Amino acid sequence: MNSNTGEAAFQSRGTFTEDAGLSTSPIPLEPYYSEAFFEQEKEKIFRRAWLLVAREEELPEPGCFVLKAIHTLDTSIIITRNPKGKVQGFYNTCSHRGSQIVTESEGRRRLFVCPYHKWSYDTDGDLKSAPDEQNFFFNKKDCGLTRVATEVWEGFVFVNMAEQPEISLDEYIAPLKEYISGVNYLGASSPIVVEADLEANWKVVVDAFLESYHIPSIHPKTIAETFSNQINPHARLLNSTPLGTHQQVSMFGNSGLKPNPNNRAEQLAAGDTGSVISAAALKDTEAFLAHPAINPTKSADWSMDVNQVFPHVQIDWGPGGFWVHHFWPLSASRTKYEVRFYVTEAQDFKQRFQQEMYVARVAEVVLEDLVNVKRTQRGIKNGGKKHIQLQDSEVGIRYSTSRIIKWVNSDTVREAIK
Amino acid sequence: MSKNLQSVLPHGFASLERFVDKWAKDTSQARMEARCTSTQEQIIEFYEAVLAVSDVAMAEIAKHPLTEMPEQIQKLAKLILALAHASIAVEVHGQPRAIGAPFPNSVRVSKGAAPFG
Numbered sequence: 001m002n003s004n005t006g007e008a009a010f011q012s013r014g015t016f017t018e019d020a021g022l023s024t025s026p027i028p029l030e031p032y033y034s035e036a037f038f039e040q041e042k043e044k045i046f047r048r049a050w051l052l053v054a055r056e057e058e059l060p061e062p063g064c065f066v067l068k069a070i071h072t073l074d075t076s077i078i079i080t081r082n083p084k085g086k087v088q089g090f091y092n093t094c095s096h097r098g099s100q101i102v103t104e105s106e107g108r109r110r111l112f113v114c115p116y117h118k119w120s121y122d123t124d125g126d127l128k129s130a131p132d133e134q135n136f137f138f139n140k141k142d143c144g145l146t147r148v149a150t151e152v153w154e155g156f157v158f159v160n161m162a163e164q165p166e167i168s169l170d171e172y173i174a175p176l177k178e179y180i181s182g183v184n185y186l187g188a189s190s191p192i193v194v195e196a197d198l199e200a201n202w203k204v205v206v207d208a209f210l211e212s213y214h215i216p217s218i219h220p221k222t223i224a225e226t227f228s229n230q231i232n233p234h235a236r237l238l239n240s241t242p243l244g245t246h247q248q249v250s251m252f253g254n255s256g257l258k259p260n261p262n263n264r265a266e267q268l269a270a271g272d273t274g275s276v277i278s279a280a281a282l283k284d285t286e287a288f289l290a291h292p293a294i295n296p297t298k299s300a301d302w303s304m305d306v307n308q309v310f311p312h313v314q315i316d317w318g319p320g321g322f323w324v325h326h327f328w329p330l331s332a333s334r335t336k337y338e339v340r341f342y343v344t345e346a347q348d349f350k351q352r353f354q355q356e357m358y359v360a361r362v363a364e365v366v367l368e369d370l371v372n373v374k375r376t377q378r379g380i381k382n383g384g385k386k387h388i389q390l391q392d393s394e395v396g397i398r399y400s401t402s403r404i405i406k407w408v409n410s411d412t413v414r415e416a417i418k
Numbered sequence: 419m420s421k422n423l424q425s426v427l428p429h430g431f432a433s434l435e436r437f438v439d440k441w442a443k444d445t446s447q448a449r450m451e452a453r454c455t456s457t458q459e460q461i462i463e464f465y466e467a468v469l470a471v472s473d474v475a476m477a478e479i480a481k482h483p484l485t486e487m488p489e490q491i492q493k494l495a496k497l498i499l500a501l502a503h504a505s506i507a508v509e510v511h512g513q514p515r516a517i518g519a520p521f522p523n524s525v526r527v528s529k530g531a532a533p534f535g
Contacts, residue, residue: 191531207463221510264469265505268476343531349495351481355531356502360444364506367516367525 010232014392022398024388031405032201033381038332040408044331045311046072047161048413050172052313054079056322057189058106059087066106067092070157070161070337071328072312077113077148077159078102081257082123089150089159090125095143096287112145121145142294154181155188155274156315165414173309175244180293180307186285186321186348191340192359194366198337200373202312202329204380205337208369209325210306210396212237213253218372222365227303231253236393237331239297245310245403246415249396250296253303269357285320308400311407321351333377339366428478428490431471434497437464441500442493448531449496453503454521458514465504468497482532487509496534 018023031037031277053068059081069076077089078101092100092116101114101121111120111128119130125145130136149160151169158169171373198205208214212235215227228235232252239250259266273287289295294317295302304318314325321342347354379385390398410416425431425440440456441464443449453461468475479495482488487495507514515521529535 050501078450087437190532190535191529192531193526195524195526195528197524214429222516260509263505265465265511266509267499268469268472321500346484346531349476349498352484352495352531352533353502354444354477355496356449357505358500359527359530359535360506361510363446363450363525363527364516367519367523370523371516371519390481 009145010234010236010381012205014236015371016237016395017390017398019393020240020395020399022395022402023156025247026214026389027398027401029380029385030202030383031401032375033332033383035332037051037408038201038329041311041329041404042072044410045404045407045414046070047283048166048416049311049407050151050158050160050165050169052156052158052309052324052326053075053077054187055188055191056087056152056155056157058157060189061108063104063108063110064111065102065109065123067102067104068159069304069336070159071330073161075161076100076102077115078145079150079157079159079219080123080125080352083256087150087157088123088125088195089148089154089157089368090145093146093149094119095145096130101145117199137315142192147195153177154183155185156309167417172413172417173246176246176309179243179248180291180315183317183322183340184288186288187344190345192355192362193337194341194359194363196337196366196370198332198335198370198373200335200377201333201380202272202327202335204376205327205335205369206308206312206400207397208316208373208376209316210308210400211394212303213393214372219368222361225254225257227252227254229256229301232301234393237395238299238302240395240399241296245407246308247396248305248307248398249297250299252299253301255301266357269354288317288321289319306396308396310403335373337366340345426490426493428494431475431494432473432477433467434494436496437467438493440464441504442496443500444496444534445514446499446503446535449500449503450527452500453507454515456507456514458507458512461507461514463506464500465508467503468504472498472501487533492534499534 007181058066060083062083065080067077067078076092078092079089081087092102094101096119098319099114099116103113111121120128123130127140127143149165151158212227215235216224235252237249238252241248259270304316311329316323323341326338330336343355407416441452475494475498482491505523
């Protein structure tokens, strides 16, 4: 763990980059606009890596299902919970003539019935019945839905799109697991969901959420005062922790921030934490905050941590709870973005109003990022620039990009995660 | 059905009746859109009118469990929730929408908090 502590840390040049064993040279820009590189990312990363797609709470009981789009591979996976409680994933493709079976995004059912000829499957994907069955030549046992490797870790549901995953989820997330296991995911059953279609390469978007250097300039009115102050005016990082193919960065927070008395709606909502990126009462979060991987430097001036779960997800947490970003590449220059903010269910209307203040604010932050990433992509795609310069507190970007390039260049997953 | 004969808000909140159609929406997304499609003058007018009675309104709403609000209380609660969105224009941007942000745009709250999300 490499950390910044004390006022002096925010003055001279930091050492996160070198401590992580990374080069300090400019990094190549071609992966950010090349269609050929995108095709490699699809095959070498998204078809080989374990992909975090859901929370287990989305399937509260046996018979519940969700349909999750794997946008990058232009497909969707039915994730079910069977009567024994097991979570399993299947291609959304009928064994008969290949029709999609499920069109709803979520629901609860005992049988999945294909709309085309009414073949029906149970929550284990087994074919239960096919009209005029005796006129077919098949062995019914061979006609179940095609399985997608699915594993659950601490409530996070991962799928692997390889026919035969090269490594287990356990091995894939080992360093991350060691570092962050045991976190109490507050409010995991009630997310607020914000989505956007972004006109930028997915790495441009991922990068924007791995550093807080941009916050004073891109979010001056919405969140700048949360992430910087006079001691740390450029919102330098508190900490950087490489975790194999994953990583964590810990961001500075302005502990002196108080609601502006002129902001009367904000005053009406004012909770205990005083932070605009928090929506839970402080008492609920004490145990949560005690975890060693949450605010790892235990700094009084802390805003949030970003846990990059390779390749396309970030699990973030702050004083009020956690939220999860999903960045799905659609092409070299388009990204489907979804963020889920997990909030504990409001117990009274005051809390509900606080949550609405939170929703209204975060939607604006997303909007500011949407504008910013589009502008960046337009600047990048002309190919005039071959490299970009990164400062020490942008170590997360350097780490992420180097890992992506490593995956693309690795023949095996074991080699890629080394 | 005549709105003139029966108010849609609880007794004592007549000053907010004229804002119901535009602002008392069922979802966070619709409340955000109400802000984005209003002029700053309209937003300030709504913001000031709600804040003038917000303490009384909060107390009135607090008498009812979140999941069992009578119809009129629900309408009032949705107006208060819309204040959160109006405050973005008044307390954050100083204009209806973020500076330089396109409208319409693809940012959407596809699921809000319960109830009225």
